[in-house]
Amino acid sequence: MACRTTISTAVVFLAAFLLAATAFRQATAGISCGQVLSPLEPCLNYILGRGALPPQCCGGVRSLNAAAKTTPDRQTACGCLKTLAAQIPNFKPGLAAGLPGKCGVSIPYPISTTTDCTK
Template sequence: MASSIVLRITCMVLISMMVCAPLAHAAISCGTVQSSLAPCIPYVRNNGSGSVPPGCCKGIASVNAAAKTTADRQAVCECLKKAIGAIAGANPAVIAGLPGKCGVNVPYKISTSTNCKT
């Protein structure tokens, strides 16, 4: 009788772990990406003149550090592609050069033509 209860509890724990585990590893939201990179908008609209705002570099570094898994990096990439198209007057070359100016190594080119699945 006791072993039956232990077996049932063990099964319930395993099922719970399998159901909850994917939720714990969800990709970074676009909202997080957009709010982290919002300080970059004036710089990219101003054609990259002046120095990159410190908040912009901090946002780029934090998003890059948070994107630990392939799914996270793909989600960030897709968010960036959408955001680039939504920023009126932004220079794509300036946007693509931001990580380098901030000393952050992003593993893909930031561009609307980037294939985020690869």
């Protein structure tokens, strides 16, 4: 029962964050938090330590990596991931940090609540 509550809470946070991100999309035509987080939704159970890494998650990671081509896009993606990581109860930093490597993607920053997204 606690597992369902945690997952439900995380899904609510993710949905709220996606809605807020869409509302506050940057004035530039760059990537939005909605575009960052939506393809990563299949990763949620994995980064909570509640399941195996699904193929759809890696597809989302690769899709996001392809979409975030410019430095501003990568900084936006980093900020979105950092904010989401701070909001998810029972977030497993080690699982999230290892996600790109497990999916065969190299990103220039770790997925963490302490990442400096300006670099």
